[in-house]
Amino acid sequence: MNELNYLSPENGEFYELETGLIAYRDNKKDYGRVAVLRMFPLEYKDEFLSVRTENYERRDKNNEIGIIRKLSAFNALQQEIVLRELEKRYFVPEITKVESIEEEFANSIWKVETTAGKAEFTVNDMGSNLLNLGNNKIMLTDVFGNRYIIPDITKINDKAVKVIEIWI
């Protein structure tokens, strides 16, 4: 069981449980609830996905059912189910507007609007918690480990850009 096993619509399907959670079955077995993980979260959103049995946190066990090379191979309904699971697991608010950044010693307090609603968070030591992902994309990590993405730094207001420019 150490070879790569690619999942395809021919050999199995994703379906939704009553609880709204994602499950998988193939012609041999119904796995029940599964977890879907991105192997290259920064590069591919819907390719190279790893499908695992529920207790995926047990790293010692080989609990990978298989790999989805490209999600687009599956039908629309299944794509939606998988994407919903991925969105939950990789939930990271994207900042659409920066209302204010208060700098205070090594901390900066951000008040922002995001794709997931308004948020206020504190970033400690921007030097190590602000990551330039390239293509004007910035990732911030707050003091609790929550991540926030600025998808395009050229699209947010100048004042905010001024503050973070130094660290980029």
Place this chain on the structure above:
Amino acid sequence: MKRKKSKNEIKKEVLPSELLLRLGIEKEDVLFWVKNDMTSSSFLGESYLIAHKKGVYSIIPDGDVIFKEYSLIDDIFAETYVSSGSIMISENKEAAPFASFSLATAKKAEEFISFVRKTVKNTEEMQKRPDYVGEKDEFINKGRKKLFLRVLSYVPRYKAELFTVIAIIILSSLVNVVKPYLTGRILYDEVLTEGGMFYGKIFPFVLVFIGVNALTVVFGIVQGRVGAGISGKIIYDIKTEVFESMQKLGMSFFTSKRTGNLLNRINSDALDIQYFLNDGLPNFIINFLTIAIVGLVLFITNPLLSIAVLIPVPLIAFIIKSSARKFKKLKWHTWRRSSNMNSAINDTLLGIRVVKAFGREEHETRKFKEISNALYENRVREGIASAKVFPLLSWIMTAGGLMVWGLGGSQVISDKLTFGELMSFVGYLELLYNPVNFMVKTFDWWTNCMNSAQRIFEVTDRERDIKESENPIEIKKMRGEIELKNVTFSYEPNRNVLKNVSLKIHSGEMLGLVGHSGAGKSTITNIITRLYDVPDGEVLIDGINVKKIKSESLHSNIAMVLQETFLFSGTIKENIAYGRPDAKFEEIIDAAKKANAHGFITALPDGYDTQIGKNGIDLSGGEKQRISIARAILMDPAILILDEATSSLDTQTEKQIQQAIEELIKGRTTIAIAHRLSTLRNANRLAVVEDGKIVECGTHKELMDIENGIYKSMVEKQIHALDYTEVEK
């Protein structure tokens, strides 16, 4: 800068009464509640988790409500994702999402879960909990001024030196002011002009002038010396305080990402403060005094001319201030790039064997060239930027000077001003402009220093998370009986590494812990030695909870030999005696002999006095291992922990060390962790750890008798290993 007051207070949050009304429940029946911060798995917003006496609610104001009755709950647990998590509740073995939370609430969610768990377990014994008190904000910000005062609060310990420095500072400022007066007013009006008070006395004037200059130099030297003395002592005080608090902090402080960062910077932070106290602060005061005195003198002697002198000052301040940001940016980039370069060098040197083995020299060289090139470009940019700003500044100063010459010249001609006075003014001009530059820069410097101070105080102010109990119990010599009772433990919120572990180890017994990598074996030893405290369950030694045992007793009775042995810089002798600095030479030699280390130690040119890590003496892995075993033997501990003590060694060395270990475990309670099962052949019992639980426990024979047992399958997998046969007996 505005500051919200609430940051400095402990907020006491109240459960909104509208919610209670909506749910139709009484406040008295709420056992526990938590304010949550997500309304769905993809949206942030206020919501609440409420543990009522009948069941749990997840409620969003103006939104959904979920209710689960305790009697139906099989299990409640959390899953954590990248930036968020879910509380899951299973009914009839089927888990369903109950609420989502962001990592900011992860800790509170964990408290909620563990409360609900306990309640589900014994619904009868429900204790009443007070209203939830919002967590104290971890990043309490003390005002800048307070912080500054705190830095200064270290100063008065050195009164005599402080007094000297202040006196010298004042004298220096006075001398500064006197100089232009000498070279202007006195030189031209009194020495060179007929009828002047010192007319013609050029030679004495030069002598006086040289004398005054010499004074400046002397003051500078004295101030530098005394100042360095004080700031050095202050930094010593601060560093000692940091170091002392570090020793007291629990392991979690060092392993947590955020605080780990803090420690990396402590040294450079301390330097920042030192430079500031040494150079920044005294010079700031000198400059400030100089400007004040000069300003006063100028205004009194010639108000009109003083205004001309002062006109460029705001302009200069503005230019310096506005270019400061750009310089800061460039400086940061330079700093970052040079630290990149350092880590590239470090990586390559430390990993040189890997680099060579994989033939990646060229790749590494290319990488290095790129980094070094980027650094070079940045330096050039810095140069260009300063080449733009400084000529501009000097142009403005020159213009200011010309203005004084012009205005003053016409006043000289109309006899309102002597030539000497004009010369003094020109001299004062410089005295004014240079400090402005310095003062503006000092402001940045000050901000930096305060940032550093804040980081340092964050470490010193941190409360110990592993606290000595009020009346700690001292156990001189432990019997070595260890018991874990229903222990649940996690390093990070919501990811339990140990799950309800119970285990008893008798005095003098050797227990082998086996299991896959990451199963939680080392974690079990970490909680026995109390590197971490357990939130749920108990860890008992000799029947006493480790939280109540004096930490000194724990340290003197438990010894660890780990896979990565750590030797301190110092001699071999000191390293062996690390746990017992008072040990006699004979005891040290005896321990080394038992550890099979005596042989190679004596063969070293400096024997037991060999400095480790210096003069090219680098010990092999096995040699270091034996020294650390000798260290443990010398400590004569009641409890011994061997975590992969022999895993990286060849068979020959392992045999030697195995002998040493056999010597060591005699008469002690021993917990041994090993992947190579043959190493555990002396174990009285074995426990298999899997996924944070103990799944099998018994003698080798008992475990081999379990059908489809995990241990059995592990043994079978290793059956081909050369030295396996020894396990069988």
